[in-house]
Amino acid sequence: MLGAGVRQIGGRVELLDLPEPPGPGPGEVVLDVAAAGVGNWDDIVRSGGWDVGLTPPMALGVEVAGTVVAVGSGVTGFRPGDEVLGHPLPLRHQGCWAERVVVDADLIVAKPPNVPWETAAAFPVPALTAEQALSESLRVAENETLLVHGAGGATGGLAVQLAVLRGARVIATAGPASADRVARSGAVEVVDYRDRSWPDQVRKWSGGAGVDTALNAVPGGSADAVRAVRESGRLATITGDPRSAGWGVSFADVYVRPDTDQLTKLSALLGEGRLTLSVGLALPLAEAAAALDRAVRGANGGPVVLRANQRPSKS
Ligand SMILES: NC(=O)c1ccc[n+]([C@@H]2O[C@H](COP(=O)([O-])OP(=O)(O)OC[C@H]3O[C@@H](n4cnc5c(N)ncnc54)[C@H](OP(=O)(O)O)[C@@H]3O)[C@@H](O)[C@H]2O)c1
Structure with missing residues (x-):
């Protein structure tokens, strides 16, 4: 599968040919990534200042929106076809700037159907x-x-x-x-x-x-x-x-951490329109280096996201 990330800590961001994720282990799900957020925190991961659980070569990206395609044993809350979002740290197989990602099912929440993929992807960390x-x-x-x-x-x-x-x-x-x-x-x-x-x-x-x-x-x-x-x-x-x-x-x-109860409530507020977030720039995975550069310089006009294999949302 395609991913965007680094071959070594401190390396430049490039498109990578990565192994497909293994089938989901107990408590895990595999997502088809629709979009993944890009923040200047990803540059801290790139340069080794934030350990998110992976060693290179690795896709970057710590927030994601996508569709469940496989469910591991013991997962009761999700099934294939569900649309979700999350800040799934520590990362299990690859980062979220990839076509597929394996995540802990306890760290994702339902994406409100009316929320676009890009908004859902840019939402969890901020x-x-x-x-x-x-x-x-x-x-x-x-x-x-x-x-x-x-x-x-x-x-x-x-x-x-x-x-x-x-x-x-x-x-x-x-x-x-x-x-x-x-x-x-x-x-x-x-x-x-x-x-x-x-x-x-x-x-x-x-x-x-x-x-x-x-x-x-x-x-x-x-x-x-x-x-x-x-x-x-x-x-x-x-x-x-x-x-x-x-x-x-x-x-x-303050240093952000995953919290599923909080993200469930926040996501509901987003779906109800009581919270709003407008994405400024959406680029394909192949332009991840430019996306990160834009986020590092300050995402004037709204956050930056990368699009992966998007299918129409259920909305
Ligand atoms: N600790 C954590 O866990 C954590 C989590 C998330 C983010 N962060 C950090 O928090 C910071 C903000 O992140 P973000 O993603 O929200 O940023 P962002 O969306 O990239 O924010 C950029 C905006 O900041 C405003 N800005 C720039 N310089 C300013 C100044 N001197 N005074 C006031 N506003 C200024 C500008 O707004 P105007 O349009 O008003 O000019 C600009 O559009 C980043 O440094 C990020 O790394 C930390």
Whole structure:
């Protein structure tokens, strides 16, 4: 089968001729991949900074949408023909940038029929990251004021929507290309991050004292974001930034992990239209290097996906 990935850690991304997956083991299913998400985290896998369970030569890709084609013993929740999505780590046979992938059946959830393959493929990592940041690291409560720094991106955009659903009052940073979309997502104020005084503007909009809590989704952005947080407030970053000091503000690092209960609820919200995500670029597997390059440079206009052997969705 075809896959896209690397022959060695740190190698360039290329199209690979990979062995077909073995039949599914107990608790596993084989998927025909329809689409797979591409994020700058895949470059961290490529360069050896994130061990996702494989050794090269390997297809990259840690999020997927596809159709079940084979089911291992003990799997009761899925059967051939089911359409699913997931963040199936650790990877079992190959990464998700391939025509087929073997996954743990406990790590996939049903794809809502009305959700396009590309959207479903781009959703799991940013949605789980946003949910885990808000509900576990920051514990954002109803009526709290939350800053989302980097709300124009996929993860920041979903964080705005999820925080609004939790009843928080969201102030966001975004550039001109994303500001309207972020405002439509429910942010009460959208501040242009290109103005270096933006943390002061956020403090002003929060009533002067600063926001209760902040989520940073901009590489290197925590030091700015913390300036908008009130004394003894909370800051979480998804970017591995150095710890930002300041006036008793707590600091949390968020690293996404698979969580099937969370993904089931998030996927349902996507199907109901209460969460939205617009894919910016969809390319074939053969253009994986260009797709990754685009994601690393910042997926302006929406996340990037790779298409594999697509058949029409059941929708
Ligand atoms: N820790 C984890 O588990 C985890 C999980 C997912 C993602 N991440 C990381 O989180 C970051 C965001 O990921 P993503 O996939 O959501 O990104 P993305 O979709 O590629 O976000 C790109 C957007 O970020 C905005 N942006 C760029 N520079 C900015 C700045 N200086 N200030 C404010 N906004 C800025 C731009 O929005 P505008 O249109 O508004 O200009 C741009 O469109 C990445 O570094 C990614 O690696 C980490």
